[in-house]
Amino acid sequence: MNTLHNRSEELFQIYEAYADAHGMVEETEGAEDIAERRRLESIYAASQWQLIWRKFTRNRVALVGGVIVIIYYVVALLAQFFAPYTLSTRFIEYIYLPPQRVHFFHDGKFEPYVYGIELEIDENLRKIYTTNPEKIVPVEFMVRGEPYELFGIFKTDVHLFGSSEGAVSLLGTDRQGRDMFSRVLYGSQISLTIGLLGVLMSLTFGSVLGVVSGYYGGWIDDLIQRMIELVRSFPAIPLWMALSAAVPATWPPLRTYFVVTLILSVIGWTWLARQLRGKVLALRNDDYILAAKLAGAGDGRIIFKHLIPATFSHIIVVATLAMPSMILAETALSFLGLGLRPPITSWGVLLKEAQNLQSIALYPWVFTPALAIAIVILAFNFLGDGLRDASDPYTV
Amino acid sequence: MDKQQRDIGAQDSPVLVSVEDLKKYFPIQRGLFRRTVGYVKAVDGVSFFINEGETLGLVGESGCGKTTTGRLILRAMEPTEGHIFYRQHDRMIDLAGVPSGQMKSLRREMQIIFQDPFSSLNPRMTVMDIISEPLEIHNVAQGQQLKDHVCELLEAVGLKAQHMNRYPYAFSGGQRQRIGIARALALRPRLIIADEPVSALDVSVQAQVLNLLEDLKHKFGLTYLFIAHDLSVVEHISDRVAVMYLGTVVELASSDDLYMNPGHPYTEALLSAVPRSDPDQPSNRILLSGDIPSPANPPPGCKFHPRCPYAQDICSHQAPEWYEISPKHWVVCHFAGQLDLSGIAFQ
Numbered sequence: 001m002n003t004l005h006n007r008s009e010e011l012f013q014i015y016e017a018y019a020d021a022h023g024m025v026e027e028t029e030g031a032e033d034i035a036e037r038r039r040l041e042s043i044y045a046a047s048q049w050q051l052i053w054r055k056f057t058r059n060r061v062a063l064v065g066g067v068i069v070i071i072y073y074v075v076a077l078l079a080q081f082f083a084p085y086t087l088s089t090r091f092i093e094y095i096y097l098p099p100q101r102v103h104f105f106h107d108g109k110f111e112p113y114v115y116g117i118e119l120e121i122d123e124n125l126r127k128i129y130t131t132n133p134e135k136i137v138p139v140e141f142m143v144r145g146e147p148y149e150l151f152g153i154f155k156t157d158v159h160l161f162g163s164s165e166g167a168v169s170l171l172g173t174d175r176q177g178r179d180m181f182s183r184v185l186y187g188s189q190i191s192l193t194i195g196l197l198g199v200l201m202s203l204t205f206g207s208v209l210g211v212v213s214g215y216y217g218g219w220i221d222d223l224i225q226r227m228i229e230l231v232r233s234f235p236a237i238p239l240w241m242a243l244s245a246a247v248p249a250t251w252p253p254l255r256t257y258f259v260v261t262l263i264l265s266v267i268g269w270t271w272l273a274r275q276l277r278g279k280v281l282a283l284r285n286d287d288y289i290l291a292a293k294l295a296g297a298g299d300g301r302i303i304f305k306h307l308i309p310a311t312f313s314h315i316i317v318v319a320t321l322a323m324p325s326m327i328l329a330e331t332a333l334s335f336l337g338l339g340l341r342p343p344i345t346s347w348g349v350l351l352k353e354a355q356n357l358q359s360i361a362l363y364p365w366v367f368t369p370a371l372a373i374a375i376v377i378l379a380f381n382f383l384g385d386g387l388r389d390a391s392d393p394y395t396v
Numbered sequence: 397m398d399k400q401q402r403d404i405g406a407q408d409s410p411v412l413v414s415v416e417d418l419k420k421y422f423p424i425q426r427g428l429f430r431r432t433v434g435y436v437k438a439v440d441g442v443s444f445f446i447n448e449g450e451t452l453g454l455v456g457e458s459g460c461g462k463t464t465t466g467r468l469i470l471r472a473m474e475p476t477e478g479h480i481f482y483r484q485h486d487r488m489i490d491l492a493g494v495p496s497g498q499m500k501s502l503r504r505e506m507q508i509i510f511q512d513p514f515s516s517l518n519p520r521m522t523v524m525d526i527i528s529e530p531l532e533i534h535n536v537a538q539g540q541q542l543k544d545h546v547c548e549l550l551e552a553v554g555l556k557a558q559h560m561n562r563y564p565y566a567f568s569g570g571q572r573q574r575i576g577i578a579r580a581l582a583l584r585p586r587l588i589i590a591d592e593p594v595s596a597l598d599v600s601v602q603a604q605v606l607n608l609l610e611d612l613k614h615k616f617g618l619t620y621l622f623i624a625h626d627l628s629v630v631e632h633i634s635d636r637v638a639v640m641y642l643g644t645v646v647e648l649a650s651s652d653d654l655y656m657n658p659g660h661p662y663t664e665a666l667l668s669a670v671p672r673s674d675p676d677q678p679s680n681r682i683l684l685s686g687d688i689p690s691p692a693n694p695p696p697g698c699k700f701h702p703r704c705p706y707a708q709d710i711c712s713h714q715a716p717e718w719y720e721i722s723p724k725h726w727v728v729c730h731f732a733g734q735l736d737l738s739g740i741a742f743q
């Protein structure tokens with residue numbers, strides 16, 4: 001029949017498989033005791049979300065992706081705590097320090113430490129860092145360091161780790177002697193939220209326009225579709241470049257941040273609108289929509305009680321899959337010098353600072369933000385794929 | 397059909413619905429600017445009436461416009477032409493002329509049962525939510541009262557009230573159809589359009605649902621327009637039957653009369669396809685030649701003439717009129733009453 005039919009079949013199979021796996025009988029009446037009957041009823045009365053969740057949790061790769069994404073956001077949220085130093089902490093004596101190796105056991109006990117650093121200048125006046133095995137710098141946990149304000153409210157100076165006896169730089173330092181690890185964590189705050197905000201804005205435009213377009217059809221649909229085509233027919237990068245060139249360099253960082261987000265979502269919404277329109281076009285001919293109309297439901301009720309919930313799982317999947325491109329777009333713009341600028345620190349800004357031949361050849365660790373980006377983007381893609389498979393196995 | 401015929405029907409019980417020369421043309425649009433290049437004449441001059449409390453079977457091959465006719469009566473779509481008279485407080489209202497804003501109160505009185513038990517229930521809503529939606533919209537009940545209402549309805553259609561927190565996927569096709577029936581009954585309608593309510597079900601379940609519909613009809617005093625694509629299903633449930641071909645009604649009669657003495661060659665052909673209960677009786681199935689013509693380009697004259705085994709010259713250029721071949725038995729055929737057509741004898 002239609003996809004909905006398949007979909008229902010699929011759900012039916014899921015619950016049957018579940019019932020089988022738990023050695024359950026078909027009908028509640030067959031169940032002996034009350035507890036068993038309750039348990040059965042909980043399966044029959046499981047909402048679509050619960051069924052999606054059951055299916056999703058069986059997909060290992062997607063689960064791993066989801067966990068990584070969660071870790072990223074938790075770390076970003078508490079970056080000041082997880083980072084041993086602040087954005088501007090400088091070790092003037094350690095410029096372009098390579099990543100330090102952490103040793104975990106000392107005399108057979110778990111006491112992480114790094115070796116001290118000796119600086120030599122060779123005959124070409126190049127700095128050569130060597131480790132001094134005599135000098136042990138212990139890595140301490142919950143250590144007091146530079147003060148910061150968590151969420152801009154709580155004043156504290158406790159960091160997850162650090163050392164009171166010397167520098168601990170897991171990813172090395174940059175050309176000003178700033179700790180790369182701390183900078184990557186701080187950068188994630190901007191890069192991950194700008195993606196989220198951009199996707200949210202795209203979602204708002206995209207879902208409203210898409211659902212309206214599909215539901216009303218006619219000239220409203222025509223108008224919205226032509227608008228989408230117009231926006232889409234601009235090549236993305238030059239359009240972004242033009243828009244961000246219009247952002248004055250004198251603007252405060254926060255305003256620049258919002259404008260860049262807006263610029264990113266200008267193109268993002270069209271994709272979602274198209275997808276949702278197609279979905280609504282298929283849904284609006286389902287009989288249950290007609291049943292609601294004949295029961296006297298108005299457009300508002302049909303859109304918010306029937307259409308939006310039906311597309312909601314789709315919206316979430318699309319949003320998840322849109323995150324990587326948003327993050328990459330921010331990175332690309334900032335890398336080209338058109339997005340965010342210092343003092344705002346995002347992954348793109350960090351990469352821009354690393355943008356020279358010398359870095360690639362001599363100080364490859366300043367590219368670690370690229371690794372952070374690659375991991376989170378893969379994680380988002382795995383998560384999105386898993387959500388898609390769990391929520392709608394019959395569409396692309 | 398004209399007024400006189402309506403009055404004839406009214407002799408038994410009053411006419412509840414009378415459809416007169418109803419038309420629905422769907423535009424066929426092509427190209428970038430959606431130019432209309434033609435029309436699908438899905439319903440092309442349908443007339444019939446339904447008496448209060450009876451079941452009228454509407455039968456015809458797939459694509460002949462049965463669903464469209466049903467939805468026009470409910471005003472789920474706008475008719476292109478024609479009238480739909482509906483009796484309310486002893487007055488006949490032409491539904492075709494009622495502005496869509498004023499349909500809400502009339503809609504309480506007429507509901508639909510769908511063919512597809514899958515797409516007719518929102519998979520994201522529980523049975524409780526599905527059945528209570530009409531009650532909520534019309535502010536019939538709230539809270540515990542609403543719940544009681546839903547319980548009653550579920551029991552009326554043979555489902556267990558304790559299952560109301562389940563989602564539709566936990567039910568079989570027949571049970572889903574019962575949920576759909578409960579929803580249709582929620583507002584206590586007078587008229588129910590049952591659009592092939594059993595054709596998607598297993599044969600074993602079909603009879604159960606048909607019996608349920610029969611019971612509910614008496615219990616709630618309903619009037620049915622019962623749509624089916626073959627005559628075997630409507631045989632027992634219908635008081636009268638209207639046979640449809642390519643957007644028009646070609647024969648209208650009481651069930652017994654139609655089955656025993658069909659007056660239209662198309663009805664005869666449909667009857668020959670009904671499985672015989674008596675195996676000794678020879679099955680002389682009439683296979684119609686040719687395909688069903690497209691409703692976008694119907695043949696001139698009598699629409700059935702290219703496939704009719706009795707067609708004459710006149711059939712290809714002149715559209716036939718309604719003839720009453722015996723009391724309350726109407727046939728749209730040039731040779732109505734003159735052909736010797738075979739029906740089915742009942743025990």
Ligand SMILES: Nc1ncnc2c1ncn2[C@@H]1O[C@H](COP(=O)(O)OP(=O)(O)O)[C@@H](O)[C@H]1O
Nearest residue numbers: 422436438457458459460461462463464465691
């Ligand atoms: N919304 C529509 N737009 C265009 N054509 C339609 C639409 N609905 C039905 N039709 C056409 O009208 C004809 C009759 O359809 P329908 O009433 O569904 O027939 P039935 O229910 O008897 O199978 C078919 O040819 C069908 O393709």
Ligand SMILES: [Mg+2]
Nearest residue numbers: 459462463464
């Ligand atoms: Mg139909």
